[in-house]
Amino acid sequence: MKEEILIAGFGGQGVLSMGKILAYAGLMDNLEVTWMPSYGPEQRGGTANVTVILSDTAISSPVLDTFDTVVALNQQSLDKFENKVKAGGTLIYDPSGIHHLPTRTDISVVPVDAMQASIELKNSKTYNMILLGALLKLRPIVGTDAVLRGLKKTLPERHHHLLPLNEQALLKGMSLV
C-alpha cells in the first residue's frame, strides 16, 4: 500500500495541520510516513501545500509531480493541481469560491462543501477535519481511531476537550461523500 497525497489551499485553512494529523495517523498505524510542507511565508496567507506519503514500505522521494489524491481548497490550487492527479486518482475540492470547475473525466472528482458543514458544526476550525473525514471515506488508508489517537498525541492536553468535536467533524465529513 502506498498513497501519495497533496493538500493545497490558503494559508490558515489548516492545510499543513490536516497533513500533519494524517501523517500522525499513519504513524499510529505503523506505516512509513513523510510530510513535506511548502515552508515559505505562505503560513501568513497566500497559498500553502503539503505532500503526505503513507506507505507500508520505505518511501523514496518526498517530492512528487503526480499524486493519487489531491485535496484543493481554493481556485488557484485547483487550477494548479487538477492535472497532477494520476489517472484513476481522486480530486477533492471545496466548491465555495470556485468559479471554474474541474474538467477531467479520467479521475474521480468529489466536491465536499466543508465550509457549509463547519458552519453547521458552529466552529469554522473544524473545516480541515471535515475534509479529512471525506478523504478517509473515499480513501480508507488509515482508520478513524488512528486519526483520533494521533490527534490526542499531538494536541496539548489543554485542548483535549476538543477531541469529541474533532471526532464529530471527522464523521460529518464522512457523511458528506
Place this chain on the structure above:
Amino acid sequence: MEEEVRLMKGNEAIAHAAIRYGADGYFGYPITPQSEVLETLAELRPWETTGMVVLQAESEVAAINMVYGGASTGKAVMTSSSSPGVSLKQEGISYLAASELPALIVNVMRGGPGLGTIQPSQADYFQATKGGGHGDYHLIILSPATVQEMTDFVALGFDLAFKYRTPAMILADGIVGQMMEKVVLPPQRPRRTEEELRAQCPWAACGKGDRKNRNVVTSLEMDSTKMEQNNLRFQETYRLIEENEVRCQEYYTDDAEYLIVAFGTVARICLKAIEEAREKGIKVGLLRPITLWPFPKKNIGKLSKQVKGILTVELNAGQMVEDVQLAAECRVPVHHFGRMGGMIPNPTEILEALVTKLSIAQ
C-alpha cells in the same frame, strides 16, 4: 529517556539527538530553514535535565566563537545555521580546524548566493567540502537524506570529530530540515564527567590539574618550520580520514549501464526517477555519497568502468560533478543536471535529463 519512535522534522530531530547524545553545549542564531533546531532546544530545556547549555548568541560569528571556546575545553559543542549564516562562521571554522578541535556544525542549506531564498539548496557543496575558510583544511561532511539520518549523524558527527580532533559538519538541504518523517530517537547518553573528559581529551584547556604544563589551544604559530609541521600533521589526519571514513550507499548498481550520483534528499528523488526508468527498461543505478568529504572516489571510479555514462543531480549549478569527473578519470562522460534558487526537480524532470544528457536510446 529511552529509545522512542516519533514523527518530527529533521531540524527538530537534530535538537533531540544533540540532547540524547549528551552534548555539552549548543550556540546558535536563528535563520530559516533551520530555526527549529534552536527553537526545539529552547522548548526541551535540556539545561534543567542533562545540564546542556543552550544559548542564542548575538550573531553567527559569536556562536561559532563560543563553539571554539567550548571545544577548547574538550566539551562536545555544536552550532547550526543556514547558508548565509554559515558563510559568517567560516573564519571560526578555519580556526577550529587549525586548532585541531572537535565540534559539530550543521548547515541546513538554502538558495544563494547572497541572502538568496529560504527554499532548499545544495549550493554550499564547494564551501563545505573544499574548505570554506582560509588555509589548507577539510571538514568531515555528512550528508543526510532522511530525518533518521539527521538524528543519527549528530552522534556520528561528534564521534568522528572527537576521534580525529577535527570539526565535522552535517550538510543538509532545507527539504530534510523541514520535512517530517518517522524517526527512532536513541536512548539518552549521560554527558561526560570532568574525569572522563580529562582522560579522553588530554589536549583540552580545562585546568592544569596535575599536568606539568598548561594546555594551550591556538591556531597561531609564528615559526614557519613549526607551522609547516602542523600542516603536515593536519594532512596526515585527512589522509587517515580518507582511508577509513568514506561512506556511501549504492542502489541498483549491480547491472547498471548508467549511473546517477546525488546526495541528500535529491538522491531520494533520483531513486524514484530510477524506479520509473527501470520500468522503461533503462538500467540505471544510484550512488549516494553519505560523506561528501571524504568523497567516495574509489566506489565511483569502480562504477565508471562498468557504466556508459554518469549524471549528477544537484540543487546547484554543478559542484559535486567536478569530484565525480575526477573520480571517473575521463573513462565515461559525466554530466550535470541541476535546479537552483530553491527550485526542486521532480522525478519526471530527472528522468528526462538522464535520457537527454546521456543520449540514451529508447
